[in-house]
Amino acid sequence: MPYSxxxxxxxxxxxxxxxxxxxxxxxxxxxxxxxxxxxxxADAINRLLHNLIIKCARGDGVRNFYEVCVIGYGxxxxxxxxxxxxxxxLVPLSEVASSPARIEERIxxxxxxxxxxxxxxxxxxxxxxxxxxxxxxxGTALNMACKIxxxxxxxxxxSYPPIVINISDGEATDSGPVPQAQELTSLATEDGNVLLLxxxxxxxxxxxxxxxxxxxxxxxxxxxxxxxxxxxxxxxMRELARAEGFNLGPEARGFAFNADLVELxxxxxxxxxGSNLR
Amino acid sequence: MVPIVTAFxxxxxxxxxxxxxxxxxxxxxxxxxxxxxxxxxxxxxxxWAQSLVKAYxxxxxxxxxxxxxxxxxxxxxxxxxxxxSIDWAxxxxxxxxxxxNGAFATFLALEFxxxxxxxxxxVSRTLQGEELKWNAFAVGDSNxxxxxxxxxxxxxxxxxxxxxxxxxxxxxxNENHNYSALRDxxxxxxxxxxxxxxxxxxxxxxxxxxxxxxxxxxxxxxLLALKSEEEFAALSERLRKQxxxxxxDMTLVVIRWEG
Numbered sequence: 001m002p003y004s005x006x007x008x009x010x011x012x013x014x015x016x017x018x019x020x021x022x023x024x025x026x027x028x029x030x031x032x033x034x035x036x037x038x039x040x041x042a043d044a045i046n047r048l049l050h051n052l053i054i055k056c057a058r059g060d061g062v063r064n065f066y067e068v069c070v071i072g073y074g075x076x077x078x079x080x081x082x083x084x085x086x087x088x089x090l091v092p093l094s095e096v097a098s099s100p101a102r103i104e105e106r107i108x109x110x111x112x113x114x115x116x117x118x119x120x121x122x123x124x125x126x127x128x129x130x131x132x133x134x135x136x137x138x139g140t141a142l143n144m145a146c147k148i149x150x151x152x153x154x155x156x157x158x159s160y161p162p163i164v165i166n167i168s169d170g171e172a173t174d175s176g177p178v179p180q181a182q183e184l185t186s187l188a189t190e191d192g193n194v195l196l197l198x199x200x201x202x203x204x205x206x207x208x209x210x211x212x213x214x215x216x217x218x219x220x221x222x223x224x225x226x227x228x229x230x231x232x233x234x235x236x237m238r239e240l241a242r243a244e245g246f247n248l249g250p251e252a253r254g255f256a257f258n259a260d261l262v263e264l265x266x267x268x269x270x271x272x273x274g275s276n277l278r
Numbered sequence: 279m280v281p282i283v284t285a286f287x288x289x290x291x292x293x294x295x296x297x298x299x300x301x302x303x304x305x306x307x308x309x310x311x312x313x314x315x316x317x318x319x320x321x322x323x324x325x326w327a328q329s330l331v332k333a334y335x336x337x338x339x340x341x342x343x344x345x346x347x348x349x350x351x352x353x354x355x356x357x358x359x360x361x362x363s364i365d366w367a368x369x370x371x372x373x374x375x376x377x378x379n380g381a382f383a384t385f386l387a388l389e390f391x392x393x394x395x396x397x398x399x400x401v402s403r404t405l406q407g408e409e410l411k412w413n414a415f416a417v418g419d420s421n422x423x424x425x426x427x428x429x430x431x432x433x434x435x436x437x438x439x440x441x442x443x444x445x446x447x448x449x450x451x452n453e454n455h456n457y458s459a460l461r462d463x464x465x466x467x468x469x470x471x472x473x474x475x476x477x478x479x480x481x482x483x484x485x486x487x488x489x490x491x492x493x494x495x496x497x498x499x500x501l502l503a504l505k506s507e508e509e510f511a512a513l514s515e516r517l518r519k520q521x522x523x524x525x526x527d528m529t530l531v532v533i534r535w536e537g
Contacts, residue, residue: 006525010292057376059322059364097372123371243445 139176380452384418
């Protein structure tokens with residue numbers, strides 16, 4: 001199980017996001033008075049999809065190195081793309097790129113090259129809207145992920161295994177998430193088991209914790225539970241994370257507490273990338 | 279002495295030659311050779327790599343190795359040309375954003391010349407019997423090897439197989455991304471004797487070359503035996519399947535100095 005399969009058009013992989021859309025996601029995120037957790041998560045998912053598309057874009061379009069799925073769990077458990085992709089589960093990346101719900105223009109502050117800052121208009125595509133309603137059926141969401149991916153891994157045995165990223169503020173209100181997560185991560189291609197990464201977004205003003213090796217410093221039971229179901233990062237991923245400046249040990253898990261989601265997976269890399277290529 | 283040159287270029291397995299981001303160019307009359315490896319993760323890097331090697335053959339930058347400023351000046355028209363070659367208006371948002379960041383490529387240039395000064399000529403000819411001098415400069419990890427009498431006598435700029443990383447320094451078509459690359463121009467030089475062989479190789483092949491040499495083998499013998507594109511393709515496939523060589527674009531230029 002080396003986690004070394006090349007991700008290519010012939011052997012694509014999967015990014016699946018499971019997003020907590022429960023009522024508690026209207027609470028502000030730690031360290032921010034007015035930014036709701038659900039807004040912060042929606043922004044992060046849209047940026048993640050954006051980054052993934054740019055990463056896989058070439059001059060002639062987006063290469064289908066990945067299929068992408070977003071599942072929301074709250075009042076319902078269902079695929080959560082909005083716009084033309086509404087209701088779809090696994091979508092090839094090139095189709096994600098060409099089918100956002102809408103494209104907003106936002107202002108980005110960038111370095112002008114001589115010490116100043118200039119404002120630049122950037123396109124900000126939206127695929128996913130903030131929702132905060134209902135309970136936290138995390139177990140059911142993991143079950144749905146398992147159902148979708150069971151079939152996928154059977155069809156893609158030579159591929160790099162799917163990476164599932166679960167983003168939640170904590171406590172499952174169904175029987176989850178431990179047995180469902182175990183079932184999900186028992187799925188495997190010839191290259192390795194499905195990887196489950198968990199991001200815990202908390203209202204508690206606790207310093208971010210990224211890729212810990214134990215649950216000793218985690219502040220509550222919910223965080224400890226999410227840590228317990230997070231995959232140990234494979235060696236290849238640890239190396240990439242180290243190259244990005246993360247400090248992590250051999251048993252580091254795919255778990256983050258109050259961390260910036262985009263930062264968290266920016267190291268998931270494909271192919272040659274220059275050290276001055278940003 | 280005359281050089282006999284063979285050159286090969288191959289895309290990643292599963293890709294077409296159109297999608298190969300490697301480039302080479304050489305001109306036997308002026309004895310200049312160059313290879314470039316376009317970063318797979320940038321847009322239109324194939325054109326950028328092609329443009330760099332072609333420009334070096336027709337009109338190289340001033341100086342050997344060129345200074346930071348000379349390199350910057352030399353690349354300006356190439357960068358302009360690269361931007362002009364893109365039909366920006368017809369690109370979808372994601373290709374536009376990708377291309378705005380620019381294309382990136384490694385670059386390795388090699389030039390042979392008669393020894394420069396009278397003193398150099400006297401010393402080198404009498405002491406070493408070397409008739410020509412080679413000069414090379416590089417940005418990134420495309421590599422040069424010199425073999426004499428079946429022994430590896432020079433390797434540049436990467437000396438050990440474990441020095442290859444997936445994040446080399448690259449020359450960018452967007453001048454704002456070139457500051458670190460220009461500070462990192464590396465150079466080397468040496469003498470040439472009849473019978474010497476030179477190999478220019480992009481990273482995946484160069485890494486294999488060094489690994490085999492470190493294991494006490496003579497990988498150049500396999501490369502010298504190559505007679506055709508088909509043989510190069512067969513060798514590459516074997517290296518990828520059996521020797522764990524990364525599935526990457528591969529370029530090889532072999533220069534043999536016959537006495």
